[in-house]
Amino acid sequence: MTATHADESAARALIVRTARSLFMRGLTHGSTGNLSVRLSDGSLLLTSTGSSLGTVEEAQLSRTDLSGRHLDGPRPTKEAFLHAAFYRARPGAHAVVHLHSTHAAAVSCLDDVNPADALPPLTAYYAMRVGTLPLLPYHAPGDNALEPLAEQTARTHHAVLLANHGPVIAGATLEQAADAIEELEETAKLHLLLRGHTPRPLTPEQAAALAPTSP
Template sequence: MSACTDESTARALVVRTARSLFTRGLTHGSTGNLSVRLADGTLLLTPTGSSLGTVEEGQLSRTDVHGKHLDGPRPTKEAFLHAAFYRARPGAHAVVHLHSTHAAAVSCLDGVNPADALPPLTAYYAMRVGKLPLLPYHAPGDSSLEPLAERTARTHHAVLLANHGPVVAGASMEQAADAIEELEETAKLHLLLRGHATRPLTPEQAAALASPSS
């Protein structure tokens, strides 16, 4: 999806992706939120308190790129994170935030490298995610995280929020969803392999696979 996609197509895409993530257990209850950037620069987001398993096309919220609510239901309380990523990444047209189990578990571990929370265990992780900064804990909806999120998003299209979960931006909704799913699977591998000697990709191998992100 690009910024020129019409709004009705964008709404359908958000709901279709939300259903896919929910039904496959990548989010639960009323956790997680998705957004797309429209051709006019405004954002469509899932609303606060909604479940990705039941949200409907007509229930999406609209904000500007600074998080100001324009119309529709009240947006997710983490709308400021989405806005921060879009401001930092002009090529981003979708943002996905989940509380996926294994990524959230990694975000709770002591001793995680704040510069890169997960090792590049697989080639697809290196290609779709790359380095994953761990941002310090803030309560959900705490907008004091916004400046740090925006600064970090200028150089990283994916971050992990401490004791919370991942946020990923993409040039398309498909790209963002694929990347956050790859992140979740790598977090699962990382936890399964704890206590075992591992052989991650070397920095050179990972760099060779890295592609320009949105």
């Protein structure tokens, strides 16, 4: 699969394969989480509202334009506006993943999180795949009042954490976005395991040397 996901049929298969992998490995649950790719014509292929990533089928995917307008297929996820905001902000992004993964969601509920960077760079792979992680203030799921802030933040960060909710990550490909969000979840788990201890994260210089390039 190329970065442009030009083949819609292949893109549909990739979304379903990735969705089921994320679900089966416990990175999301129930009907939570949503995935999308940007097709070569500029439209977005997304999981639909109410669908479970564990059972979603290719025919159940939705298509919207970059403004979030529904083009065809079932009704898209109510968080389609978040995907559209990331794509508008990041022309090099061709995939977006949003999950309610347990440890990242737990971090998003903590009162002492740094809103400019919700997780420390505990590992080199986190620094490479995620970098800094702004925490966006709480909005109810589907509240499109979050859209302008998400778009503004996505211009400078390919990953964000939604307060009391979960992470959103854009990537050049769906594989890259899924790898990055999994790395974020594992780092959130490490962060919680280390609470009460004195961690030794990467130095700012070490983290900067590994910072991801912009998709």
